[in-house]
Amino acid sequence: MNHSPCIERRKLVGLRPTKGPLPLSTSKQALKAGEGRPFVDCAIQKSCLRAFVQYGLQVACFLAIIKAFQHESTRAHVKILVLASQKGGAGKTTLAAHIAVAAELAGAGPAVLIDTDPQGSLSAWWNSRAVDTPALSAAKLAELRAKLEALAEAGFKLAVIDTPPAITEAIRDVVKLADLVLIPTRPSPHDLRAVGSTVDIAQETARPFAFAVTQAKSNARLTVQAVAALSAHGAVAPAIVHDRVDYAASMVDGRTVGEADAKSRSADEINQLLAFVHERMNVKQQTKKKETV
The missing domain is CATH 3.40.50.300 (P-loop containing nucleotide triphosphate hydrolases)
Structure with missing residues (x-):
């Protein structure tokens, strides 16, 4: 299986694919463009995606991991x-x-x-x-x-x-x-x-x-x-x-x-x-x- 540095463009809610690839380093522009909530950063995305692929984590668990990282990153803004x-x-x-x-x-x-x-x-x-x-x-x-x-x-x-x-x-x-x-x-x-x-x-x-x-x-x-x-x-x-x-x-x-x-x-x-x-x-x-x- 070829692990590309990009994944399909997906909304986190339901993981429904849309058109085109979504780089792992997706930033705030995706939010402004209405593309759904982007993943946190490149390192976290790769780790979570690798676990998802290798260990067959359920979608709910995968989303919970992403949400936890996003919650922690929010703390840094104060x-x-x-x-x-x-x-x-x-x-x-x-x-x-x-x-x-x-x-x-x-x-x-x-x-x-x-x-x-x-x-x-x-x-x-x-x-x-x-x-x-x-x-x-x-x-x-x-x-x-x-x-x-x-x-x-x-x-x-x-x-x-x-x-x-x-x-x-x-x-x-x-x-x-x-x-x-x-x-x-x-x-x-x-x-x-x-x-x-x-x-x-x-x-x-x-x-x-x-x-x-x-x-x-x-x-x-x-x-x-x-x-x-x-x-x-x-x-x-x-x-x-x-x-x-x-x-x-x-x-x-x-x-x-x-x-x-x-x-x-x-x-x-x-x-x-x-x-x-x-x-x-x-x-x-x-x-x-x-x-x-």
């Missing part, structure tokens, strides 16, 4: 940003809210906030908002993976997870899910000493991480020293989040600095931080694209 820090008061909740709102305003949504901190500060802020975007999803740490899969299927593009100020096995499990771990750090000796445990978790779970300097004083030498110290351990966001009243003032009534005054210096900082986060979260994807060219 980017997961985890904000983690052992120190309380470093600005995790503030950054989570501001990054999610900035993503929505920039058209990078829909975004969803997930509050895993028992204090519920992020949820309290969201409940005081006049609008429903970004969305808020309640999830216990034990059910977080399933929740993220459901959110991906619902079409969300960015999930921003706020975590409690502690280093536990539960936090480790959250970090494992991250496309990027953002570590807010105040430019103080105590905060700089505390980042090590968070960095250790990110490295042990092989997740990319970066630092964001928060609550910095303008023109303070300590801020420069903090950036230099952190850069020895990992990437540092070039956007320094300064200690300004408008961050707290805007969040009193459920807003962010970008919603209160889009032209403010604080709003510009958040937009720059969002651009940095977006770039870091897509580094691996961009590298793979270059390698395939």
